[in-house]
Amino acid sequence: MCGIVAYAGPRDAVPIMLEGLARLEYRGYDSAGIAVVGRSGDLRVRKVKGRVARLADDLPARFKGSPAIGHTRWATHGEPSDANAHPHVSGSVAVVHNGIIENADELRAKLAGDGVEFASATDTEVLAHLIARAADDAGDLEGAVRRALTSLVGTYGIAVIDARRPERIVVARNGSPVVLGIGEREMFVASDLSALVRYTRQVVHLDDGELATVEAGGFRTSTLDARATAKSPSVIDWEPGQYDTGSYDHFLQKEIHEQPSAVRRALSGRLDTRFHTAHLGGLELDARQAREFRRVKIIGCGSAYYAGLMGAQLIEELARVPAGAEPASEFRYRNPVVEHDTLYIAVSQSGETYDTLAAVQELRRKGGRVLGVVNAVGSAIARECDGGVYLHAGPEISVASTKAFTSTAVVLALIALHLGRIHDLSPADGRRIADGLRALPEQIEEILAHEDHIAALARDLVRHPGMFFIGRVRGYPVAREGAQKLKEISYLHAEAYQASELKHGPLALVGPELPTVAVVPDDELFDKNVSTLGQVRARHGRVLAVAHRAGAVAENADDVIVVPKNQPELDPILLTIPLQILAYHAAVELGHDVDKPRNLAKSVTVE
Ligand code: F6R
Numbered sequence: 001m002c003g004i005v006a007y008a009g010p011r012d013a014v015p016i017m018l019e020g021l022a023r024l025e026y027r028g029y030d031s032a033g034i035a036v037v038g039r040s041g042d043l044r045v046r047k048v049k050g051r052v053a054r055l056a057d058d059l060p061a062r063f064k065g066s067p068a069i070g071h072t073r074w075a076t077h078g079e080p081s082d083a084n085a086h087p088h089v090s091g092s093v094a095v096v097h098n099g100i101i102e103n104a105d106e107l108r109a110k111l112a113g114d115g116v117e118f119a120s121a122t123d124t125e126v127l128a129h130l131i132a133r134a135a136d137d138a139g140d141l142e143g144a145v146r147r148a149l150t151s152l153v154g155t156y157g158i159a160v161i162d163a164r165r166p167e168r169i170v171v172a173r174n175g176s177p178v179v180l181g182i183g184e185r186e187m188f189v190a191s192d193l194s195a196l197v198r199y200t201r202q203v204v205h206l207d208d209g210e211l212a213t214v215e216a217g218g219f220r221t222s223t224l225d226a227r228a229t230a231k232s233p234s235v236i237d238w239e240p241g242q243y244d245t246g247s248y249d250h251f252l253q254k255e256i257h258e259q260p261s262a263v264r265r266a267l268s269g270r271l272d273t274r275f276h277t278a279h280l281g282g283l284e285l286d287a288r289q290a291r292e293f294r295r296v297k298i299i300g301c302g303s304a305y306y307a308g309l310m311g312a313q314l315i316e317e318l319a320r321v322p323a324g325a326e327p328a329s330e331f332r333y334r335n336p337v338v339e340h341d342t343l344y345i346a347v348s349q350s351g352e353t354y355d356t357l358a359a360v361q362e363l364r365r366k367g368g369r370v371l372g373v374v375n376a377v378g379s380a381i382a383r384e385c386d387g388g389v390y391l392h393a394g395p396e397i398s399v400a401s402t403k404a405f406t407s408t409a410v411v412l413a414l415i416a417l418h419l420g421r422i423h424d425l426s427p428a429d430g431r432r433i434a435d436g437l438r439a440l441p442e443q444i445e446e447i448l449a450h451e452d453h454i455a456a457l458a459r460d461l462v463r464h465p466g467m468f469f470i471g472r473v474r475g476y477p478v479a480r481e482g483a484q485k486l487k488e489i490s491y492l493h494a495e496a497y498q499a500s501e502l503k504h505g506p507l508a509l510v511g512p513e514l515p516t517v518a519v520v521p522d523d524e525l526f527d528k529n530v531s532t533l534g535q536v537r538a539r540h541g542r543v544l545a546v547a548h549r550a551g552a553v554a555e556n557a558d559d560v561i562v563v564p565k566n567q568p569e570l571d572p573i574l575l576t577i578p579l580q581i582l583a584y585h586a587a588v589e590l591g592h593d594v595d596k597p598r599n600l601a602k603s604v605t606v607e
Contacts, residue, residue, distance in 0.1 A: 001601040002086075002098040003027050003072040004178070005195045006159040006169045009186025009216040013068035014059065016188070020195035021052045021070050023243060026251065026397040027192065028601030029072035030080035034059075035087035035094035035161060036068035043092055043163040047071075047085035067169050069159045069189075071096035074601050077104065078121030088125040090116075090132035092163040093144075097124040098191055099155035099176040100606055107151065127152065131160060139164040142213045145172060149211075149224060155354070155605075157191050172211040172224070176605055177352055177380060180204040180212060180219055182233055187214045192603075193376070194395060197240045202233045205378045234378060242395050250594045252398035252489070252587075256580050257448055260441035262403040265392040266410045267437055276430030277421035278414040283371060284387030287422050293343040296323035296419075299331050299359050300347035301604070303401040303484055304408065308347050309477035310572050311373075311412025317569050318420030318433065329355035331362075338366040345371045345415070346388075349396055349404035350603040351379020358607075360384045373411050375404050389415065398595040399602045400489050402580045405481060406444075409573045413437060416569075436567035440574070443564040447577045450561070451585075454578050457544060457559055458585035464515050464542075466493030469579075471519035472500060472529055478519045478546075478572045482579030489587035489597050499532045507535065515542040517582070518557070519575050522548035523568045530556050546578050 003024030007013040017034045032055045033047025044063055048055050052072070071086035077100070078084040087094040101107070104123030107130065112118070116129050130148035135141065141162045149156075155175030161168075171178050171189050181188030181196040181203050190196050196203060204219070206212060210229060212221045221229045248254035270278050283290075296315050298308035308325035315323040328346065338344075346360045351374040360381055363370050372381050372388030375396065382388060391407040414437070421430045461467065467486065471479035476498050483494035497506050499518065510516065516536050520529045533543050533556035545557035548565045561578045565571065587594045 001027055001074040001603055001605045002191070003029065003195065004096050004098055004157060004159050004189065004191040005070040006068065006171065006189035006214070007186070008067040008167070008169050008214055009183065011066065011186065012064045013066040014064055016199070017068050017070035018052065018056050019198065020190060021055070021072055023195045024072050024192055025052060026194070026399070026595065026602055027072065028399060028596060029074050031073045031082070031085035032071065033085045033087055034068055034070045035089065036063065036065040037161060037163050037166040038065040041163060041166055043089065043094055045087055045089055045094060047082060047087065049080050049082050049085060067161050067166065069094060069096045069161055069169065076100055076606055077123040083120045084122050086124055088120060088122060088128040090128040093128055093132040093135065093160060095124060095128040095131065095158060095160050097127060098157040098605060099174070101126060101152055101156070102154040103152065127158065135162065141165050141168060141170050142211065145170045146211060146224060146226065159189055167215050169214045170211065171206065171214060173206040174208050175354070175357070175380070178206045180206070180214060186216050187219060189214060193236055193238060194243055197236060197238055197243065201236045203236055204231045204233050207383070238395050243397065249588070250398065252400055252402065252584050252594050255396055255398055255403045256584060258394065259403045259406050259577065260444045262393040262407045263410050263441045263444065266407045267414070268392070270414055271434050271437065275421060276427050276434050278418040280389050280414060280418055282387050282389050290419060290422050292341060293321065294341040295339065296321055296343045296345065298323070298325040298345045298347060298412070299328040299356065300325070301328050301353050301355050303405045303481060304347040304349060304353070304356070306477050306481040306484060307405050307408035307412065308345070309480065310409045311345070311416065313474055313477070314413050314416035314569055315419060318416040318425050319423045321419060321423065328353070328359040331359045336362070338363055338368040340367065342368065343371065344368050345373055346381055346385060347373045347408055348381045349375045349391070349401055349408070351376040351381040352603040352605050353381070354605050354607055357381050357384060373408055375407070399597055399600050400485055400583070406573060406576065410437065410440065413570060413573070432567055433569065436570045439566055440570065443566060443574055444577055446564050447574065451581055454561060454581040455585040457561070458582045459589045461515060461544065461582070462490065462492065462586045462589050464513060466495070466514060468506065468510070468514060468516040469494060469496040470499040470502060470516060470532065472498060472525045474523065474568065474572050475499070475519035475521060475529070475575065478575045478579065481576050482517060482519070482583070485580055485583035486586060488600060489583055489592060489594055490590055491592065491598070492586065499529055502532055503535060507539065510536050510539045510541040512540045512542065515544060517544045517546065517579065520545045520547040520553050521568065521571045521575060522552070522565060523571070526552070533557060546575050
């Protein structure tokens with residue numbers, strides 16, 4: 001979704017803006033723009049509908065200067081167009097904004113009544129006018145931003161420049177990330193670390209309700225009501241090379257192949273060989289506190305929710321504590337009953353997903369204890385939770401989640417092992433699960449070695465208009481995630497069902513036109529799964545089975561992808577990998593923009 005970059009310092013800011021905006025492209029956007037204070041003190045603005053490359057081509061040679069602000073926009077108020085692209089300008093003030101101003105219509109009517117003319121249909125332009133009107137003759141930009149923000153209802157991450165005060169940028173945050181990057185006598189600002197890693201490793205995350213004035217020589221932070229705050233910089237450990245596709249064709253393919261190393265990092269230092277349990281310092285729960293929870297509820301959105309479904313089953317199986325997962329996007333709207341003896345776990349790769357963040361805030365407001373399972377260090381959700389565990393999966397650039405999904409499932413398995421060993425999981429079973437976790441990276445490598453076989457199956461399957469994905473109990477979250485991956489990048493219709501539900505309705509659709517991808521692990525439900533495949537085949541439905549043994553399903557499947565066997569509780573993690581590869585090659589075969597599927601954004605920071 002929308003992205004912000006800004007720079008104050010001695011260099012020409014424009015190339016830095018273009019580089020930063022290109023780094024933010026992966027988040028999804030429809031237009032881009034830059035405002036810069038020229039060497040002669042004039043405000044210059046260029047913005048276009050379309051790609052950052054188009055913006056770069058559109059810039060005149062004299063478009064230079066510092067400071068500057070840049071933006072990639074994902075339309076919410078007003079269609080994608082040159083006029084609606086950010087920055088928005090009022091007099092000498094230019095603003096870029098992520099988030100949504102909920103009372104924009106009301107403010108717009110008031111400003112229009114005062115004679116203000118609007119150049120766009122956006123909520124952000126309202127803010128530009130409010131700031132320009134609040135600025136006094138002394139050009140106190142910080143005070144003007146502060147005054148303007150008091151009349152705003154909604155979420156924002158903003159960066160503001162005023163050509164009358166060319167040495168500074170004022171930024172503020174409420175529900176949408178803003179990070180400051182500290183350089184040598186220069187300062188950077190971004191909404192996402194990916195735009196900063198080329199320039200600096202020293203960063204400062206603003207908190208909600210915080211504002212900062214940024215100049216080449218440093219920054220000062222304060223609350224919206226002007227109380228100074230103290231911030232200490234943290235160091236980013238992500239490498240610039242992680243933002244390139246390297247030898248792969250797409251980020252998605254690269255990230256699928258990074259899964260063995262991502263899982264190794266998720267496990268690193270967290271398995272205890274003495275007590276056969278997991279050490280997770282960030283949980284901030286001692287054994288006695290952990291035992292007091294009678295239930296576990298996992299919340300997340302999309303693939304994070306499906307990983308949550310996998311994790312809930314693991315927790316229930318290993319710890320024998322009732323556990324379930326629910327989409328965070330629905331959770332807070334049903335006025336959830338928050339129980340003191342339920343442990344809540346919020347799952348998010350980006351740590352920015354607004355629906356998940358809002359659910360966490362609602363839970364904590366009601367006194368619930370929430371742990372975060374998050375990839376982006378220092379992100380809003382990570383900071384909002386009572387404790388948590390980081391994935392350490394490295395940046396995930398492709399919109400479709402793969403390595404973060406797998407790492408989340410692995411971290412939830414570690415939490416399940418930890419809770420299990422506090423409850424009644426025996427040392428022998430603890431060792432069995434820990435050994436199973438250690439075996440995952442090599443087994444994922446084995447699956448990746450069969451990419452060509454899976455790619456050939458994908459090329460064949462895309463001739464059909466859609467697919468069913470089915471799985472029973474442990475296989476069901478695998479089917480959900482498989483269907484999600486396929487639909488979001490190949491745009492083929494894909495629906496997931498519990499295999500047992502097929503005969504209660506969806507079987508009516510089964511026939512030669514609609515193939516079924518079946519998750520058939522070698523577990524206690526194997527025979528039941530095989531009998532469901534028989535029902536599909538009896539209706540001339542084509543079956544692709546993802547199984548542990550080819551021979552056993554061969555009679556009831558047209559094709560089989562064989563996956564190495566781990567422990568039954570952990571098998572779902574491995575069974576998902578071929579479905580990621582299948583979706584990737586289906587999308588490539590159909591010629592889609594694999595890393596940036598239509599209508600989707602990497603971080604969904606709006607409702
Ligand atoms: C699917 C996908 C989305 C995200 C969802 C939550 O491939 O990427 O469904 O999983 O938007 O995102 P995070 O994990 O950042 O909260």
